[in-house]
Amino acid sequence: MVDHAVRRAKFRVVLAVASCPLLTVLAALPAQASSHREAPFVATQPKIDGTDLYAFNSYERGRSGYVTLIANYQPLQDPFGGPNYFKMDPNAIYEIHIDNNGDAKEDLTFQFRFQNVFNRIALPIGNQSVPIPLTQAGRVEGPNSPALNVNEKFTVTLIRGDRRSGQAAALTRVGTGGTSFDKPVDNIGTKTIPQYASYAAQHIYSVAIPGCSTPGRVFAGQRREGFAVNLGAVFDLINAPLSVITDPSLINAAPNPLANKNITSLAIEVHKSCLLSRSTSDPVIGTWTTASIRQSQLVNANPPSGHQTTISYGGAFVQVSRLGMPLVNEVIIGLPDKDRFNGSLPQNDGQFATYVTHPTLPKLVEIAMGLAPGSAAPRNLPRQDLVTTFLTGIAGVNRPMNPVPSEMLRLNTSIPAVPFAQQNRLGIVGNVLAGGSDNAGYPNGRRPKDDVVDISLVVALGGLCMANGNNNAFGFGAACNPSAVPLGATAFRLHDAVDQAVQPFLAGFPYLNTPLPGAQ
Template identity: 90%
Template sequence: MVDHAVRRPSFRELLIAASCPLLAIVAALPAQASSHREAPFITTQPKVDGTDLYAFNSYEQGRSGYVTLIANYQPLQDPFGGPNYFKMDPNALYEIHIDNNGDAKEDLTFQFRFQNVFNRISLPIGTQSVPIPLTQAGQVQGPNSPALNVNEKFTVTLIRGDRRSGQAAALARVGSGATSFDKPVDNIGTKTIPQYAAYAAQHVYEVTIPGCSVPGRVFAGQRREGFAVNLGTVFDLINAPLSVITNPSLINAAPNPLANKNVTSLAVEVHKSCLLSKTTADPVIGTWTTASIRQSQLVNANPPSGHQTTVSYGGAFVQVSRLGMPLVNEVIIGLPDKDRFNSSLPQNDGQFATYVTNPTLPRLVEIAMGLAPGSAAPRNLPRQDLVTAFLTGIANVNRPLNPTPSEMLRLNTSIPAVPFAQQNRLGIVGNVLAGGSDNAGYPNGRRPKDDVVDISLVVAMGGLCMANGNNNAFGFGAACNPSAVPLGATAFRLHDAVDQAVQPFLSGFPYLNTPLPGAQ
């Protein structure tokens, strides 16, 4: 519903009225890769850079009642990145946290730790046995291959309570009881690994989960980057016709520049009964992922022969990466606090509240347009719609019974999964536009298909207020209604010209597609 008492210029008219280079920033600001290199310090630590977090009710056939959690790390991997490729950091902690009672503190943590086993493969050269310089010395066909010069292994520990002092127990393979898992080597190329999909599938493990009567699944390995964003064009001030980014029929007008990249995924699938609180009837869980590194390091300028690293690590673990909902650190948190956000805990998010209640992004859009303050930015300050979307969850969708305002990805485990083909790429916002019933998508959790860039752009410019309507459907308050959104229904039509929904994915766990090979 749009207030027609005073005719406002359409968004297209506003675009035409201003200079094109400046106006292009309207889509550039929110459309950065989802938490890829999002803060100053993490750009120097790519192995622990969390890029995307997915949390959704599993839609693989026969997996009703399960929840899938996927945390991605190491952004923008070129498939040809040899000879060392993209091993995980054995001196880091990679963690997926679950809050199941709304208090903004972790109740469950799945902690991944990695180990590099160096095999020192050597070849007889003359009278000498000489170590090879490559990752492999022949074709790789299965886990823990003798042809690999380095075999990556990992463990997954479930911690109940505080992540550092809680009760810890290891996930174990069903059958053998082994607590060590093999990580597939990255997709070097088709000569080294002719059938990578089949090879990687051998590394999906059915596991027993401590305190859970239902087995789950776990996988850690390289995947094809599933995130879509018009990255190069965006950073060149949207070097594309403005008529494209305001025309919903052209949501796939540009190729996805991330389509030729890989990423490393840590995935667990757990029955929802093992994630929910035992003391409340709350079906909502909150989740976020972090990475922590040792507090100190010593670089040896002259490492002895046979050592694979020049660095020795010590001290306590310090959190340096954090990710819940996508794009928060990119377009909500101010530059001076980006590193602070990455090291912070959800329970302390009150320190960042002003960035949510009084966001700068809509005003930056107006500056880019050359418009007066308030002529395009939503007027419902403080922005209760953003507080709801990012800090508490939406009533009757994904709000816990007693939420402590904090930033995390919240999922209602009682809302049934929707098959991939029927999923609305715009999630809950798409329901408003199409009158659908898909409430299983972002910001209720996040599925690989959800176009979080377009959804975030719509939300930032007042789309949820438009959906809230004069009847206060989402409980945002009387101030959040169509009259508070100068752009009106046009807020729903913004996009970055790259379509998340057409990216290729698997039909089941671990859902993200087979990584691209370094050579065909």
């Protein structure tokens, strides 16, 4: 094993003495991390910017049969982001959708809505009572703390059928029947919240889910950013040698620039029996997350005293953020259609089909490397391997019985979870390379440990087409075989020099780690 510090030092030295245009592959790939500020409009609206979606069979001990769904919002949070920190938008709705019959329409929607309770804490100054300027007025030790100037609360509603007109019923606390849940304040620092992990754990709720006989769990709050990607090199357009980004021993050669950031997670754990279709035996679900805001927003020229009264809202809710599989809006959807994709529904994804069947990323690789046309881009156009990976699911792994082609994160709930330590960081691609049996990872759902950047590099440049072989093992079509992949086995070795698998996570729900404090 190469020591991590040695790897990083070697990476810096190599960058200083050698260059190769291949790293501009990475410049075309996760340009804003996994859906962090990935489209023009949401770049201006961080509170409703969906960044990552995870869907996996729970691998926490004792939770066999459960499925965990985690939707992340508000990218690139600095732990010291006071005094307001990163509250959710009470005028938006955040949703996790489930398609359980393959028709590209939501059958179940978990809708999160937030409320800010303004406590207007004031201190006696002389003969005046004056409101304080900070989020807190003392130590915070439990939910709904009186020391907080603003307490965030939320509700979760399960909607069966259409997300706007279907049958809706609230999730309730087991034991009390309450429909309102407390969200922990962000990790201000160790003086305000000395033991944040135990404080946040008080906000994990056991919930009764309408129409489901088995209780689930829910949590909404700040977490440590678990995604890893080589953003520094990407943004600076630094060229790195092929010898680094195709050397598996250097998968952790560069530091992860997201390691010092936090994120806001909406996490829910539901027994799979409550997610599957009641009319079929199909174990595959598709999931995606969205955020919607009011159609009209009017800035008050002279806002009254109170919390968040600067803008008045009206009109219907309009979807402005969408995320299923990671990196789709970054590296597949063309720039003119990024906002359109964020506002679209999976059932209408035919309008984006050309971006999948005829992707531009492999051609951008050739341009970046100064190579002749066709010398790096797979030749199997239209790219049936990408259609299968992104739009229908892989036969025998995560394809529903009768899929309507559409972009979403598909999970086979019947494939047993793999304990964290035994998970292959490259998911199904890792099985191809190592002859393993871990089919519980990306692109079959997505776990926190799955290195989706490296997997996406491999897939985009024909790695799964190589694995398909001349025997059409994955059913990608006869045109998808090793001869269609100019990079050959090199496609399997590509990585961004940042290792997702070494990021710290929890052993159980909500899986993403305790957020970094604003001050130690």
